[in-house]
Amino acid sequence: MKVLNFGSLNYDYVYQVEHMVRAGETLASLGMERFFGGKGLNQSIALAKAGVPVYHAGQIGEDGEAFLDLCRKNHVDTSYIRMLPGKSGHTIIQVDKTAQNCILLYGGTNREMTEEFIDTVLTDFDRGDILLLQNEINLLDVIIDRAYEKGMTIILNPSPFDNALSVCDMSKISIFLMNEVEGEQMTGEREPEKILSCMKKTYPEAQVVLTLGSDGSVYQYKEERYAQEIIKVKAVDTTAAGDTFTGYFVAGLLEGKSIPDTLLRCAKASAIAVSRKGAAPSIPYKEEVEI
Template sequence: MKVLNFGSLNVDYVYSVDHIIVGGETQLSEKMEAFCGGKGLNQSVALARAGIEVYHAGITGNDGGMLIDACKENKIHTSYLKKLPVKGGHTIIQVDKHAQNSIILYGGTNQMLTVEFIDSVLNDFKPGDYLVLQNEVNLLDYIIDAAYEKNMKIILNPAPYNDNINKCDLKKIDILILNEIEGYQCTGEKEPEKIIDELNKKYPDTEIILTLGVEGAIYSNGKERIFQSAFQTDAQDTTAAGDTFTGYFLAAIIRGYCKEDAMRIAAKASSIAVSRAGAIPSIPHFYEVINLL
């Protein structure tokens, strides 16, 4: 069994501000830091630091050296990474004094996948292998269809939610992990229980995890529901919280933990991540999480 993450790689430019800027406003940033990020890379790092061997597939630009180095430093396989001589994906992130963030995403090379490249990568994977996906790369619908035909186990975090998700057959997803905002965008419901109810109706064969920030998270497979409360922490930066949760939940399942324990481990890992600055630098290692549980 192998784990493939077909996902984004971004350089995150993080600006510390007093409050999230509004239209027409100019504000002095207290500091600016550059981090490796992208939902895809964040989730690969979370998987790797949780002890899972992971292969990352994607495209970087001429500014992607630090991203490839980050993969190697975290023992993520880089044989499916391609580099193009153009501007790569990046984000501009505001983080306010309450640790809330606002993100502008430029797709860059993350939006330059081709059918030929996707096929060449998936050819090396077999039925039962895991495929981790987010919505920061193009041709997401094609990747899902191709992986489904190979009987791979597909895990999707549909963020950021946009029309590309509507092109995808979510009935082919094995595990769908999303937050309240994405849940509303997907179902039109705002209350967590109603979001879960609607998702279970629409995708009866899909396991659903709805993350609720400080309110915790809910797992449902249509037959049982598991509520996991959030661990209290001194929040510094919530940027990689959801990606850490996603990576750690899947890692715990692969390592043989039951759903209840996997939810607890993922919640603890996420709480550690929000107590630290940055995306990748904030993601804990497995021993840290277990020692604190």
Template sequence: MKILNFGSLNVDYIYEVENFVLPGETISSNNLVITTGGKGLNQSIALAKAGATPFHAGAIGSANEDMFIGLLNMVGVNIDHIEKLPGPSGHAIIQVDKNGQNCIVLYGGANQQINNKFVDGVLNSFSSGDIILLQNEISSVEYIMEKAYKKGMKIYFNPSPANQKLYEYPLHYVDVLILNEVEGEQLTGGRNADNITEILLKRYPEMKIVLTLGEGGVTYADKDRRENHGIFDTVVVDTTAAGDTFTGYFIASAVKGIDIRESLKYSSAAAAIAVSRLGAACSIPTLQEVEEFIKHQMNKKVLKLI
């Protein structure tokens, strides 16, 4: 079974600020970090660090080639399906405030130049039973879903960022939907975890749903099963890649055949480590770090249960 992540590749400009800038306001930042990011790249790195061997498909600007290729090679992500295009890579301007919260402005760049021909070429290398992971930061997502479904691939979808495009996608093709409570409310109008999962399962009875709830932990739901897991107590420095870390670890755990509740534990622990570090891709922990963290936290009994 192969894992293909068809996703974004961004250059992140991370500004540490006291508070988010307001309309008409000019502020100074305390620090600037320029690094690799994008939900696609972060999730591929999380998959690799969790012990999977993912293939990444996506597009970058030629000026940033070494920045991405070197990192992905180093962590064990297959880069055969990354295309170099003229023009800039996608990038993100990220403000991180003194509480570790963030706000993000995205520019699509090469991520928005992925066309049907490119998609067809990539998917020719994959077959029925393989996994494909998608987010909402690249072009041609609807086409990718349709082609992957016809090939019999298992579709994992992280509907982020949530926008009007989501309503055009064939979500009935999605096997596993991994989303946060804000995205869940935007998709369903639901105001809490039970409401969101109930609405989604009514619309898509065969879908498996993983709903992250910030300080409320995470809820898993399918037509036969419900599971909840709390968060691990940690110092929050930067929440930028928390969701991406969780997603990569959850999928890697599922591929290994690990039970859902154990998968939620490992994914939650990995996300807890990520938020304790500044940056996106660079904050994602290794599997060994996660295992050591869980052992230490369980000994302290500091899991915040839902």
């Protein structure tokens, strides 16, 4: 069984601010740092650090050679990353004094996927292989359809939530991994219980993992339901918390761990990630989590 993550690779420009910039306001930042990120890259690195061999498929611009070096350093297979003319994707991230963040995303080469490239990548994967997706690349609907035809197990983190997801056949998703905001966007419901009930009714065959910030996480599959509290730490940067959780959750499934044990390890890994700066660099190794 192989794991393919078809996802984004971004440079993250992180600005420390007193508060999030308001409409019409000019605000001096308290500092700026550049990190490697992108939900796709972050989740591939989280998988690799959790001990899972992972292939990353994606596109970088002429400024993106450093992504290849980073992936290789973190044992992420780069066979399906191609370089195109133009700029790689990037984000502008504001982080306030309470460690909350808001993110402005520029797609760059992440948004230049072609059906030909998708088919070329998926040729090397078969029934039972795992495909992990987020929504920072284009043609997500095509990738889902092609992977489903091949019998792959599709895991989706529907983030960022936008109109591109409306053309995706969500009935083909095996596992949804989302936070409470994405849960509301998926269902129109705000309360976690109502989100989960709606997901169960709409996608009865899918597993759902709902992360709830300081309220922890909940897993649901048919009549099964498990909850996990957070591990409290001093938060520095929450940017990669969800991506860390995703990587360690998929790792737990592959290792055959019970859902409660998997959720606990996800909570520990995410706690370590939020206590550090940056996205990809903040994700802990398996050995750090299992001390």
